[in-house]
Amino acid sequence: MQRCHIVDAAQLPWRDSASGGVAYACQVLLDGADGAPEALRFRFRDCPSVYAHMHLTSQFQLLLHGAMDFPRGVKHLEGLAIHYTDHNMPYGPFAVSGGHEMLVLHPKAGGIISMANHDARRKINLTGRLYATGEDAWDWSPLPEIPGARVKPLMPEHFGPMAMLVQLPPGAPLTTAPAAFGRYEVVVEGSALMDGQDILAPGFRYVCGPEAPTALTAGDEGVTLALLGFDSDALEGGLTGEGLSLEAEQAMARAI
Amino acid sequence: MTEQATASPESQGQAEQPPFRIVVFADFVCPYSYLTVSQVDRLATEYGVRPIWRPHWLHPETPPEGTPRGPEETSARQQRLLAWIKDMSPEHLDRIRIPEKRQYSFLAFEALEYAAALGLDFEFKTALYELMWTARQDIGEVETLVNAAQIAGIAPEDMRYAMENRLYAQRALDAVNQARTLGITNTPTLILGRTRINGWHYYEVLQEVIEKQGLRAVA
Numbered sequence: 001m002q003r004c005h006i007v008d009a010a011q012l013p014w015r016d017s018a019s020g021g022v023a024y025a026c027q028v029l030l031d032g033a034d035g036a037p038e039a040l041r042f043r044f045r046d047c048p049s050v051y052a053h054m055h056l057t058s059q060f061q062l063l064l065h066g067a068m069d070f071p072r073g074v075k076h077l078e079g080l081a082i083h084y085t086d087h088n089m090p091y092g093p094f095a096v097s098g099g100h101e102m103l104v105l106h107p108k109a110g111g112i113i114s115m116a117n118h119d120a121r122r123k124i125n126l127t128g129r130l131y132a133t134g135e136d137a138w139d140w141s142p143l144p145e146i147p148g149a150r151v152k153p154l155m156p157e158h159f160g161p162m163a164m165l166v167q168l169p170p171g172a173p174l175t176t177a178p179a180a181f182g183r184y185e186v187v188v189e190g191s192a193l194m195d196g197q198d199i200l201a202p203g204f205r206y207v208c209g210p211e212a213p214t215a216l217t218a219g220d221e222g223v224t225l226a227l228l229g230f231d232s233d234a235l236e237g238g239l240t241g242e243g244l245s246l247e248a249e250q251a252m253a254r255a256i
Numbered sequence: 257m258t259e260q261a262t263a264s265p266e267s268q269g270q271a272e273q274p275p276f277r278i279v280v281f282a283d284f285v286c287p288y289s290y291l292t293v294s295q296v297d298r299l300a301t302e303y304g305v306r307p308i309w310r311p312h313w314l315h316p317e318t319p320p321e322g323t324p325r326g327p328e329e330t331s332a333r334q335q336r337l338l339a340w341i342k343d344m345s346p347e348h349l350d351r352i353r354i355p356e357k358r359q360y361s362f363l364a365f366e367a368l369e370y371a372a373a374l375g376l377d378f379e380f381k382t383a384l385y386e387l388m389w390t391a392r393q394d395i396g397e398v399e400t401l402v403n404a405a406q407i408a409g410i411a412p413e414d415m416r417y418a419m420e421n422r423l424y425a426q427r428a429l430d431a432v433n434q435a436r437t438l439g440i441t442n443t444p445t446l447i448l449g450r451t452r453i454n455g456w457h458y459y460e461v462l463q464e465v466i467e468k469q470g471l472r473a474v475a
Contacts, residue, residue, distance in 0.1 A: 048332075049339030071288065071340045072442075072455040090458075093343040095336050116343075121460035126468075 002209030003182075005030055006194050009041060009203045019255040020051040020114065026256050030206065032109030037182060037206045040104040040256060044096040052092035054120065056237040056248050057110030059085050060163070060228040062186060064202055066100030074132040080188060081134040082154050082163050082228065087237030089128030090115050103202060107182040107234035111248025112255060123244055129233075131155060135165060146172050160231040168192075168218035168225070175215045176227065182208035183229035191219030276471050278307035281435050282444040283314040284364045284381075287337060288456040289444045290352070290389045291345045293382055295459045296446070300378070303466060304474035308372075309381045311365040311428065312435040314443050315358060322357040322396055344456065351390045359388065360396035362428060367401040367415060369424040369431065376408050383407035 032038030148169035282289035371380035384404035405415035
């Protein structure tokens with residue numbers, strides 16, 4: 001089945017919330033209902049520790065602004081940066097600072113479960129992948145097919161999931177490959193015309209299916225896109241409505 | 257690094273199996289290594305294993321007298337560290353005391369080698385971590401190592417002699433180089449049988465990993 005969701009973030013309401021003593025503002029960009037993808041936008045207030053947790057589906061975090069600090073692995077991220085986790089792969093605790101803003105992007109609803117939950121610790125994906133990087137760790141190179149365009153990878157080529165930045169000059173069209181497991185195409189700077197809609201940062205298109213999506217076109221001032229594609233891990237996990245999954249679903253509902 | 261797992265329950269009793277190997281590469285100055293001590297000691301008790309602690313020298317640039325922490329490091333970073341410890345291992349929060357300077361590890365690695373030669377490294381490392389992280393003692397000082405030795409059942413005067421004469425310096429250096437050769441980059445790094453875990457993790461995860469390899473609690 002071919003899926004396409006286009007989200008204009010400017011049209012959606014913000015809501016102030018708090019979870020685990022951490023205050024933030026949140027936008028629900030896609031609600032994950034009926035098997036649809038789930039996408040959230042968060043602005044955390046400066047906080048030394050957002051509690052360790054995991055989601056029951058694959059996840060890209062796209063850090064747009066501010067900083068995140070972790071005790072393990074890549075210890076410091078500044079926007080623009082990505083943080084990828086497989087389903088049931090815990091991360092955190094982490095600190096947020098400096099005007100934090102990020103997108104949380106799932107191929108389907110994944111709930112949230114605190115790692116303070118000892119049962120959840122027994123459901124950790126022991127072979128799960130976690131990858132994080134800032135865009136400043138990578139170099140641009142020309143995109144030969146499109147004059148004036150360039151591309152910057154954000155993940156190693158054969159990692160599995162894919163992430164890259166693509167910069168297009170004004171009016172340039174971009175045709176992307178089919179996204180068998182789902183891909184977010186996020187405007188991080190400028191604007192893009194997506195199926196007739198003019199989408200500004202940080203709006204996006206989510207595509208999934210065997211067919212190539214329609215071409216998108218850079219707006220009048222060009223566009224920088226983050227293309228964030230899932231692999232087969234996107235088929236794993238998810239919400240089943242039972243046990244830990246139900247708890248995760250309810251926790252997410254409270255959080256947003 | 258590949259280790260042999262213990263026998264699966266089905267094959268137990270058919271032939272004597274090598275002991276299940278748990279090796280922890282860590283540095284005394286790493287707070288996450290400290291959080292790992294009680295976990296690994298618990299594994300030792302519950303599963304009847306004898307973990308081995310090897311050095312991974314996190315800050316070889318630190319001079320023997322230690323490095324004072326700057327004002328920024330002592331406030332915001334400490335606040336963050338304590339908040340993370342509260343999340344990761346709340347039972348440690350009330351006891352832990354963040355050292356006022358970055359301490360020198362290598363002498364402690366020498367002492368660990370001496371304790372290993374006596375078969376008391378497991379007890380010694382626990383005692384030394386506790387002295388550093390709860391009693392504000394400086395592991396760069398021989399006196400602290402002597403105190404830990406006494407707690408671990410090592411004759412204090414023997415530890416003092418070994419340290420003052422640097423009898424185990426080469427062995428400690430070899431151990432540090434071994435960690436580098438093995439590509440250890442995270443502190444702590446746990447080798448649980450055939451599985452390597454980079455960085456601190458939850459106790460339940462350590463249990464899952466070793467039980468998937470056939471090891472069962474002894475009581």
